[in-house]
Amino acid sequence: MTSTTRQELIRFLEDRFACAQACTECAHACALRASLVEPGGAEEQERARRKGIMCAEVCDATCRVLSDQNSADEAGLRLQVEWCRTICLESAQAFDRLPGAGEAGRACRDCARACTAFLDTLT
DSSP: OOSOOHHHHHHHHHHHHHHHHHHHHHHHHHHHHHHHSOTTOSHHHHHHHHHHHHHHHHHHHHHHHHHOTTOOOHHHHHHHHHHHHHHHHHHHHHHHTSTTOHHHHHHHHHHHHHHHHHHHHOO
16 A cells, blocks of 8 residues: 555455454354255255355454554465455355355355455555
8 A cells, every 4th residue: 555544554454354253254254054955965066065165164264364564565465365356256156056054155245245345454
């Protein structure tokens, strides 16, 4: 971030924290949902399980990047958060097709919204 005001910096940090928190919640929901589905199950279930595992891993990695105080590479940060948003939206769509997976789908959509809000704070 270049030439920011104090308020812009505060918003940036608040949005960064909200995004990291949403990533953590999404990772937990996806990991839990993926663990409830047997590997090799019906095609839709297997797809959702794989997406859930990937989403949990991407959200976890994004949370670590967002938590790194020395993360000054804005381009890399933007790329990571955009990737996270994309994976979260894909996972939400996969979970929407499964009965009983609404909570994981909501967590994914919440995380995608937090990623979008955080990206809006970047120049």
